[in-house]
Amino acid sequence: MARELKKTPLWAVHRRAGARMVDFAGWEMPVQYRGVIEEHLAVRERAGLFDVSHMGEIEIHGAGASEFCQRMTANDISRMKVSQAQYNLILNDAGGVVDDVIFYRLEPDRYLVCVNAANREKDFEWLRERAGGGVRVEDRSDDYALLALQGPAAEKILRSLTALDLQALKPFHFARAEVASIDCLLARTGYTGEDGFELYCNPQAAAGLWDRLLEAGASAGLEPAGLGARDTLRLEKAYPLYSHELDDTTTPLEAGLDWVVKLGKGEFVGRDVLLKQKEEGVRRRLVGLELMDPGIARADYPLLKDGRVVGRITSGTLSPSLKRAIALGYVTTEQAVTGNILEVEIRGRRARIQIVPVPFYRRSPS
Amino acid sequence: MDFPEGLKYSKEHEWVLVEGKTATIGITEYAQEELGDIVYVELPEVGEKIVKDDPFGAVESVKAVSDVYAPVSGTVIEVNDALPDNPETINEDAYGDGWMIRVEMSDMDDLKDLMTADEYAEYVAQQRDEEEEDDETDEEEE
Numbered sequence: 001m002a003r004e005l006k007k008t009p010l011w012a013v014h015r016r017a018g019a020r021m022v023d024f025a026g027w028e029m030p031v032q033y034r035g036v037i038e039e040h041l042a043v044r045e046r047a048g049l050f051d052v053s054h055m056g057e058i059e060i061h062g063a064g065a066s067e068f069c070q071r072m073t074a075n076d077i078s079r080m081k082v083s084q085a086q087y088n089l090i091l092n093d094a095g096g097v098v099d100d101v102i103f104y105r106l107e108p109d110r111y112l113v114c115v116n117a118a119n120r121e122k123d124f125e126w127l128r129e130r131a132g133g134g135v136r137v138e139d140r141s142d143d144y145a146l147l148a149l150q151g152p153a154a155e156k157i158l159r160s161l162t163a164l165d166l167q168a169l170k171p172f173h174f175a176r177a178e179v180a181s182i183d184c185l186l187a188r189t190g191y192t193g194e195d196g197f198e199l200y201c202n203p204q205a206a207a208g209l210w211d212r213l214l215e216a217g218a219s220a221g222l223e224p225a226g227l228g229a230r231d232t233l234r235l236e237k238a239y240p241l242y243s244h245e246l247d248d249t250t251t252p253l254e255a256g257l258d259w260v261v262k263l264g265k266g267e268f269v270g271r272d273v274l275l276k277q278k279e280e281g282v283r284r285r286l287v288g289l290e291l292m293d294p295g296i297a298r299a300d301y302p303l304l305k306d307g308r309v310v311g312r313i314t315s316g317t318l319s320p321s322l323k324r325a326i327a328l329g330y331v332t333t334e335q336a337v338t339g340n341i342l343e344v345e346i347r348g349r350r351a352r353i354q355i356v357p358v359p360f361y362r363r364s365p366s
Numbered sequence: 367m368d369f370p371e372g373l374k375y376s377k378e379h380e381w382v383l384v385e386g387k388t389a390t391i392g393i394t395e396y397a398q399e400e401l402g403d404i405v406y407v408e409l410p411e412v413g414e415k416i417v418k419d420d421p422f423g424a425v426e427s428v429k430a431v432s433d434v435y436a437p438v439s440g441t442v443i444e445v446n447d448a449l450p451d452n453p454e455t456i457n458e459d460a461y462g463d464g465w466m467i468r469v470e471m472s473d474m475d476d477l478k479d480l481m482t483a484d485e486y487a488e489y490v491a492q493q494r495d496e497e498e499e500d501d502e503t504d505e506e507e508e
Contacts, residue, residue: 020402031429032402036402036403036427036429037403037428040428228402294450296406296431318405318406320428325406347408347431
């Protein structure tokens, strides 16, 4: 018998919209509605609406919560004021990535952490077991639905539904606001490389909010977008995906997330390993790759130099914006040089693949 | 969903047009719909031998790669050279311009295992039902 899949509050809405549903991290999620490429381009050119309610929300609060968060993560929590968000990494003792997350500072000692669906239980246990004193760690995932409105038209669409001054809401900031008369935590964050918003709301209000957003965005060309487009969009920006580019055995320095790691902020879990790695250098690095021969390089395909395996692909697709086969992969540090041409083994055939700078796609200045 | 009469169909969702000993092969409307946007096609070369039930090529969507299985054995005598540059043709015209290869069949008995349009339509309906049933089971379990 098929494994029981979890459903978001928007499951029935997706089904009615004719979405193709797939198992994603134990959730039955829409992978596409009308087509991945169309939805991808809608987000780049106009706007797309994603249901990402499968993502988890963990709240950390109480006296000492800030110090605790600072100790459990790589980025500098103290740089974040109340109403600000921050991309961050929860690390293990080996400097590996337990999860890549977004921290929202709700109050001086209260944080909401948006975590990957597949890591929800792992993260919760990891944090709860290490929280002492007055620090409380709560899994609040069931209290939130999460919608992502992404694309250059996102602000304009949202403007008709909220009294909040959206121009004053800067990237990686959030506010409490009513959107279509529904209470939301409205954050200018996202995972597509476009301007956009993430709306956290009560699960019971999610279907209403979804409909109102689509209605309000219809004339601007807003379309529902699935996980397929979410993946190609993030890959064009070279944003890492947990279990592909990141896992418990990869360090942020290998993954090119040096900018997230604030070694100078004081003690934190995994710091010793990262400090050593920084001094001695990493053995492998995540690089951007572009195929020079026909084909598509997919996750786990081996990368070779002079016939010797020097790495592997972690994610790959045909970029809908650039119409080129792009990929991310880990290679040995000595090979991780822009312009270096490697070979990728595609199902028994070898194709030339070049290391290129990332992101693959940049938003054109508006 | 379109199931043209006069074609033969495999369980792996390939179609075959038989003209004498020549078989023209492609993937069905159902298969292209399941795959979504097709962005890359890998085809064999003229002269290559293909073996029934073995992969002879691949179609890739933005999300995934899928093998295409040979519905019959034989030698490739023609390849749709227009496809690699326009893989979306398979989405647009799976039974027409989206054909993949022509094969000279080595064993006409291979055709016995293939389905007629009616049989294939029923087979696809069954597969759809199974998908639906899975969904209903999910609902009951909730």
